[in-house]
Amino acid sequence: MAEAQAPPAGRARTEAPAGAGWARRLSAWLGQERVFRLIPFILVEGTFLLLLAIPFVLTVYISLLKWRANRPFEQAYFEGLGNYVDVLTDPEFWWALGRTFYFAGVAVVLELLLGFFLAMLLYREFRGRRLYITIFLIPMMVVPVVVGYNFSMIYIDSGPLNEILAPLVRLVGGDPRIRWLSHPIAAQWAIILADVWQWTSLTFLIFLSGFSALPQPLISAARLMGASRWQIFWRVQLPLLKPVIVIAVVIRSMEALKIFDQSVLLTFGGPGNSTQTVAFYLWRQVWQFNKFSFGAAASVLLLLIFSVLIYFGIYLLVRERAMLHKEGA
């Protein structure tokens, strides 16, 4: 890089002359480019290696054992791929995986549409704009557990949601005190709604920054040439926003697939297992039923599934960025 032009021996010249010999030697040593390149890299990669890679290797090993927490670890015996077979033939695992993708898919689509729409209404300057933006960004900062609690308050049978809907329900002739979280489909939508409430703020933020960074001259040029508003939107603004849309889709989908907090706080996976996400399912298997080797096998499989998705997401991001650079923007 440009580093080659830097003076090669600049380090020792001006390091603080005062101080003990060891301090000077330390700062001289730290000042070398080689050290600068390596130390932070080693530290960070070492953290990842120690905290993520080694445990994962251990997990692969445990997933090959037969071990539940009712026995000490020393008595676990080798079982081969039995746990993997158990996981793959467990209908609940597939059900939970399906639920996760269903929640994430619906929630992300809603969030993207709403966020895009709100950003479109707000990207031009008008009175009250800043206030709206501040309000719209609040949900992102609320602790997810608190969001779960808030929505559980709203959904209870004598909660405000039923109070608001009461006139309508009475019109139909039903009991207005509906237990939203006891109905499988309503509970699923309750979780999706809580997710949309919280994370539309993020898609809104991403799209807003995208809209504000649109090159105005291009749009005025299109208008001068007689393009209608509709044409400008579809032919000029949307293509320019494509990288931003890709970011929003990738980030939001990755985060949405982790969904856990709301199924613990709102429904505890119920009623039945209708709101069990994959994270919740695994948490139950390991922390409540103590099926350790089963959980280990499931998390290895899950990582495999997710690494395909992650690879695809990163590929999209890298490709968009490469295209941006090629255009020389």
Next chain:
Amino acid sequence: MAGPAPARARSSFARRHHLFWYFRHAVLLAWSGFVLFPIFWMVLTSFKDAAEWVTWPPHWIPHDPTLHNYRQIFTFSQLGQDLTRQATEQVFNIWGALMDSLLICTVSSFVSLLLGTFLAYSVSRFGVGGKNFRYLILTIRMVPPIVVAIPILMYYAIMIPHTTEVLTGVRVSFYDTYSGLGLLYVATTLPFVIWMMLSFIDEVPYTLEHAARMMGAGRIHTLRRVVVPLVASGMVVTFLFIFILNWSEFLLALTLTHPNVTTLPVLLNKFQSAVEGRLYGPQAAIGTVITIPVVVLGILIQKHLVKGFSFGMIRK
């Protein structure tokens, strides 16, 4: 728009009656209401006494506003004789969880910020780690935390105690300790730090550093006097951002700590699963106490958040 529009055009009708103006504000106000309502309801509930938590029809304004919930969560006494009331015999306070949360979040955010900034600098200046390093690092953030939690549980609860017992004769367990959870928070927030700091450091022109180095400043000196002052605000924003992330983290805290270390989200969850006798009021008070400082912090850094999220993908 300049000039009087032709009178019969459709758009001019809309413009004359400010239809778009009404439409825009109607939509925005509706969304604001939707966004603010859950928070409003929580704050409201935190001022209600036990009798009003669950009533039909619900009270929109507490008929008998009280600070009892706050007194209950901030009490110091273990039994709180003066605070018992029928619906909430159990007195709990949040001091322990608050201190745990503050300690873990502050220390781990700080460590993560230092490590990440350092690495971001060397990635930005020397291209450490290859061309796509900034994306590779993202993969770690994308792995679902449950996939991290299960290996870590076994690592903390089995491998480390066993290894240390064999090597030194002392069982050292990271399960349910500050350092165990804190280390994990460092690892999970590092990708964000590196990312956000990269976008800040990339903007510091290299010529500035080059000039300083030409004039004879050492590398450390250049870093301290030229680079750090320029990215200081970025560091503050990053710190606050990952602090918020750690502050709200739930899954890892729930799974890797049980009796000793309790963070605030875990404490709040503890009272959620009870079917009968849920403590709506104190829960609302805890929720308010957790949320308000973070929202205030978030509003303070709001302007800078956009930058951290743009990944250098926004055309300038």
